[in-house]
Amino acid sequence: KRNVLIIGAGGVAHVAAHKCAQNNILLGDIHIASRTLEKCQAIIKSIKEKDSQRSAGRLQAHELDALDIEATKALIRSTNSQIVINVGSPFLNMAVMSACIETGAAYLDTAIHEDPAKVCEAPPWYGNYEWQRRDDCRKAGVTAILGVGFDPGVVNAYGRYAIDTYFDQVESIDIIDINAGSHGRYFATNFDPEINFREFTSTVWSWERGKWKANAMFEHRHEWDMPVVGKNTTYLTGHDELHSMSKNLDVPNIRFWMGFGEHYINVFTVLKNLGLLSEQPVRTAEGLEVVPLKVVKAILPDPASLAPNYTGKTCIGDLVKGKKNGKPQEVLIYNICDHKESFQEVGSQAISYTAGVPVVAAAMLIADGVWDVGHMANVEELDPKPFIDLMNRMGLVTRVRDAQGDRILHPQRESA
Ligand code: NDP
Incomplete structure (x- = not known):
């Protein structure tokens, strides 16, 4: 089993947490961390109401400013999380990725990093941010799967x-x-x-x-x-x-x-x-x-x-x-x-559902080794067959x- 830390407590995090709980056999403890603690607690309440039969693992809410890399690293370590599902705002990506590279946890997200001060950037957008850390992921042997929601994903x-x-x-x-x-x-x-x-x-x-x-x-x-x-x-x-x-x-x-x-x-x-x-x-x-x-x-x-x-x-x-x-x-x-x-x-609408299920499917493929590639990858660089098959069984x-x-x-x- 691999413990999961979910960053963010919005619509996509809500679905991701439910899906992690439904797949507790592969994914162990589920930690939800966001700026507002109450939102994390509300997700846990929803899981307990809807998935009570299935979720046997530990569910815990944490207050975190994910822009604070040291605080995120400390939380990854104290919760013994091996997989981080970053479904907070896209402004957080590079900070959360740094915390993963420095602790060795696998990193997943569903959108490209954005700088709040910049509106229109030169393509390819990944080249401005995530891909600059490709070598660091490889050196650390960290699996980082970028943009694994529905679109991208x-x-x-x-x-x-x-x-x-x-x-x-x-x-x-x-x-x-x-x-x-x-x-x-x-x-x-x-x-x-x-x-x-x-x-x-x-x-x-x-x-x-x-x-x-x-x-x-x-x-x-x-x-x-x-x-x-x-x-x-x-x-x-x-x-x-x-x-x-x-x-x-x-x-x-x-x-x-x-x-x-x-x-x-x-x-x-x-x-x-x-x-x-x-x-x-x-x-x-x-x-x-x-x-x-x-x-x-x-x-x-x-x-x-x-x-x-x-x-x-x-x-x-x-x-x-x-x-x-x-x-x-x-x-x-x-x-x-x-x-x-x-x-x-x-308890979510379809836009959140279609983004939250794939990121958990990817986490499960990391947990069972199939997608645990030990470097950074965009989804089209990975074998799509087990991913599509797994989602068929998960509701997408x-x-x-x-x-x-x-x-x-x-x-x-x-x-x-
Ligand atoms: P929401 O805006 O509902 O949730 C974002 C969450 O991030 C909030 O809980 C917010 O906390 C939290 N957050 C923001 N800043 C910080 C911070 N500094 N530290 C900790 N937590 C923080 O977004 P969604 O759930 O709708 O989307 C999540 C991600 O998924 C986004 O990146 C979005 O672009 C992406 N997405 C991808 C899709 C796809 O198909 N690929 C489809 C839909 C979304 P608080 O509420 O306290 O402010």
């Missing part, structure tokens, strides 16, 4: 699997992310508004003909007809996974498309044009200094509070095009996740749609 594994299994040559991977759910609120973001808006206010990078291309947000739109959720309008969006897949997979075109309703775009555009998404402080007539984006965050619904009333489904997948035996080939590998079912199982089922029809994907069986 599972979609990277889908790309790897498609290339290895269905194609001689791949021309393009279009990652399509549709949330066809409804939370019933006037306007809300599905995760931290600050992080969410940063994603849409900077340059949209896409990988086209083997080069980075700069686009503007909402400049390119495309309607996709996806399984279960049907026709949806999406927009070319900048996203983490392009920054590693472009390097690690030999594919000339990789793009990310996110579904947006007109209402979201209207509200977002008004907020942006008024300057309310700015991170630059302004001074009010009363002499108060405020950061507009922080004010917007404070008045929007807490993303976690959306879960109880969320209905509908998400559909996220990779549409891969290329050639097999000289003939054109097209394959869609995807997952459908239901908001209500996620809530019934672990992968399907494939190709010329043969639509079916559940069992990678180890298909390639046997």
Whole structure:
């Protein structure tokens, strides 16, 4: 058994903690550490209510400022944690990774590091932060798996699997992310508004003909007809996974498309044009200094509070095009996740669920040695088959749609 330290106590941490508890046979004690102790305690309460039959291990809440590397190292040591699941804000990554390298614990996260002071950085984003510590991980023999949520994460594994299994040559991977759910609120973001808006206010990078291309947000739109959720309008969006897949997979075109309703775009555009998404402080007539984006965050619904009333489904997948035996080939590998079912199982909405399950699947693959590689890796550098199979058993089922029809994907069986 390997003890796990979860950093952060937001939506994704909530799901990750539940999934660790459900898989206590491999993952031992579960420690949850975040800035606000009460949020860690609330997660433990939820586990005790929902998973009481299964969770036999120790569950403990800790107050931690994860930017304090020494404090994080001390907690890793005192809890004897061998695996750290970092699902706090992306501002914490480099600090938490340092603590892992210095203590020898395995490191997992679900997003690229961000510097709060910088909005638009040069691609590939991993090159500005995580990859700079590649050699240190290798020297310390530390397994660090980057971006192992759904997107980034599972979609990277889908790309790897498609290339290895269905194609001689791949021309393009279009990652399509549709949330066809409804939370019933006037306007809300599905995760931290600050992080969410940063994603849409900077340059949209896409990988086209083997080069980075700069686009503007909402400049390119495309309607996709996806399984279960049907026709949806999406927009070319900048996203983490392009920054590693472009390097690690030999594919000339990789793009990310996110579904947006007109209402979201209207509200977002008004907020942006008024300057309310700015991170630059302004001074009010009363002499108060405020950061507009922080004010917007404070008045929007807490993303976690959306879960109880969320209905509908998400559909996220990779549409891969290329050639097999000289003939054109097209394959869609995807997952459908239901908001209500996620809530019934672990008390979270599907966006958190689809990110929280993969990171725990990865922790389990480290615990049983399959992914315990002893160096830093992005998901597409690892064998996708055990990962996809394990998630099928954990509640995130992968399907494939190709010329043969639509079916559940069992990678180890298909390639046997
Ligand atoms: P939340 O904003 O809900 O949670 C973030 C947590 O981090 C909060 O509990 C916060 O504590 C904690 N935190 C922030 N700063 C510190 C600090 N200095 N020390 C300790 N804890 C801190 O985020 P989500 O759960 O929605 O997302 C978590 C991560 O997952 C993010 O990196 C996000 O980008 C990523 N993500 C990835 C997805 C994927 O598919 N790959 C999908 C969705 C999210 P407090 O509440 O006290 O402020």
